[in-house]
Amino acid sequence: MPRVFDERDLFYLRQVIEDGLPCAGYGAGKMTQRFEEAFAAKVGTRFAYACNSAMSGLHLAVAVAGAGAGDEVIVDPTVSFAGLAVMYNNATPVFADVLSDTYLMDPQSLQERITERTKAVIVTHLWGLCAEMEEIMAIAERHNLVVIEDCAHALLAQYKGRYAGTLGHLGVFSFQCSKHLGLGDGGMITTDREDFYQALREFEFTTMPDKLAWNYRISELVSAVGMAQLERIxxxxxxxxxxxxxxxxxxxxxxxxxxxxxxxxxxxxxxxxxxxxxxxxxxxxxxxxxxxxxxxxxxxxxxxxEDEPAYLHPVFREPAAYGRGCPTACPHRPSVTPYERGLCPVxxxxxxxxxxxxxxxxxxxxxxxxxxxxxxxxxxxxxxxxxxx
Ligand SMILES: Cc1ncc(COP(=O)(O)O)c(C=O)c1O
CATH class of the missing domain: 3.90.1150.10 (Aspartate Aminotransferase, domain 1)
Structure with a gap:
């Protein structure tokens, strides 16, 4: 069945337009708040925080996990997204290998990649299948790591009766057009942790934010379509x-x-x-x-x-970001196993x-x-x- 946009979407859109409040933030429209509450209820977390894409969500999630220059975050090599989000935060992506039958993060490889600098893990539920979260969470707990689930493909995917986005400490969803909830871009971060939710709110952009913050607000119009599409999910x-x-x-x-x-x-x-x-x-x-x-x-x-794991692509191998080559050539960057062929054979x-x-x-x-x-x-x-x- 192709995606349906109809009266239901127009119903919510009309509310935003008739209220004359198409902008979220600054105490304006309330559609985003409604969308966040409806999404949290659907997935089963205490909190959901909307943003304008999953990449923004991953950037924020890594920031909230406290990973920055000199820290390592373990990621999957089968996608670019998690590793890029780590670099957005000036932290170092460390690639763990995957299992050959599920294509998902291999808990043993994760364990082997942990160092005293590891702060967090981003686990990608590739193509809509949840990774081995019980083992991953047990490892994370032993090493005090924050676990971020990349749920871009995995809305309503289940692991042992629980939905993706409720299994780690933070879940990140995408509303880009090819996804199950394709809203014409947007994202959502789910969490049960009040401290993480408050930290996300503190990253909200204002004219003069207290700390470095990014303008990742979702539009009220997208949230309106989100309300309608969520009813069809x-x-x-x-x-x-x-x-x-x-x-x-x-x-x-x-x-x-x-x-x-x-x-x-x-x-x-x-x-x-x-x-x-x-x-x-x-x-x-x-x-x-x-x-x-x-x-x-x-x-x-x-x-x-392009048939190659993320770490073999120039954006990870070459000092190509932030003018002088940070984060790849950052003086705070610890020396990790070089991004060479053979790093993640599977x-x-x-x-x-x-x-x-x-x-x-x-x-x-x-x-x-x-x-x-x-x-x-x-x-x-x-x-x-x-x-x-
Ligand atoms: C696994 C995964 N994570 C993150 C993203 C980024 O999503 P967005 O386009 O919403 O930023 C994508 C996009 O395709 C993805 O497939």
Missing amino acids: DEYVEETCAAAEKLNEAVKECPWLVPQAVPPYCRHVYHLWVPLFRGEEQGLNYEEFQRAAKEIGLPCSFGYI AEEILPRMVLFYTTVAAKERVEATVEKLRRLRERWGKKFHFTP
């Missing part, structure tokens, strides 16, 4: 899950296209459906698969973040093999056509390489 998530179920079924027992493994205690919400190409183990060539997929018009893309191995299919709020017919194309491809390849499809 269960439907959107169910549709995405139903699409993924069909796609999983289409590659059941397929030896060369293996879906992300979902532990039985998790609910994956499939922002994207992303299997791995594992054909080489059957003597099948990846380039040939890509050619066949293109020929048949399979709507997918191959590999993620991430390096799986990123190029990811085959990305768009599922969030996609039309049913599109999903059915994809399923049909996958079936045809399996049939063709089964014959060609002499194994049962």
Whole structure:
């Protein structure tokens, strides 16, 4: 089902416009406050704090965690976002490896990367599946670390009966258009901790803030659409899950296209459906698969973040920020393991093999056509390489 914008959205938008208060902050409109309360109630946290994107949210979350120059924050290498947010704060991203079947942070690797400078961890629930949060929280507790969940893909994803965004100390959501709650940009930070919530409020921008603050306010108009879309979120998530179920079924027992493994205690919400190409183990060539997929018009893309983990990209390796090269060349920056190939071997191995299919709020017919194309491809390849499809 494609995303629906209708009278319900206009109903909330009209309230903002008729009140003549389209700006949040400065004691003006109240729609953002309503959106925050509705979001917190939906996810199940005491507090929610709206901002204008998940990147702003991650920047703020790292700041609230107290990480700055000279501190380290452990992040996933499969995305850029967490590492960038750490650098926004002049802190140092330290990359932990991931598990090859779920693509999510490996708790053992996290443990190995902790030093006396580690302040926080950002765990990315990649593609809508929650990481091993019980183990991660136990490690964090032993080392007194703040855990930030990047929930950009994971609205209403569940881990052992609890929603993403309630599992760590702070959760960060994205309302960028490709996400389940696509509002035309926006973000939300969830927390149960009153001290963190108060700290977020202290970062609010004013004409002369008490401390360095960024103007990350969300618009009341976006919050109005957020109120309407939040009422539809269960439907959107169910549709995405139903699409993924069909796609999983289409590659059941397929030896060369293996879906992300979902532990039985998790609910994956499939922002994207992303299997791995594992054909080489059957003597099948990846380039040939890509050619066949293109020929048949399979709507997918191959590999993620240009097939390389974040730490191999120039923005992390070169002193490219803040004029003189901070934070990479910052004098306060501790010497971390260099960002070289081999740092996170599992991430390096799986990123190029990811085959990305768009599922969030996609039309049913599109999903059915994809399923049909996958079936045809399996049939063709089964014959060609002499194994049962
Ligand atoms: C995992 C993850 N985190 C953070 C972001 C940043 O989101 P935003 O565009 O709302 O800043 C994205 C964007 O795609 C994302 O995929």
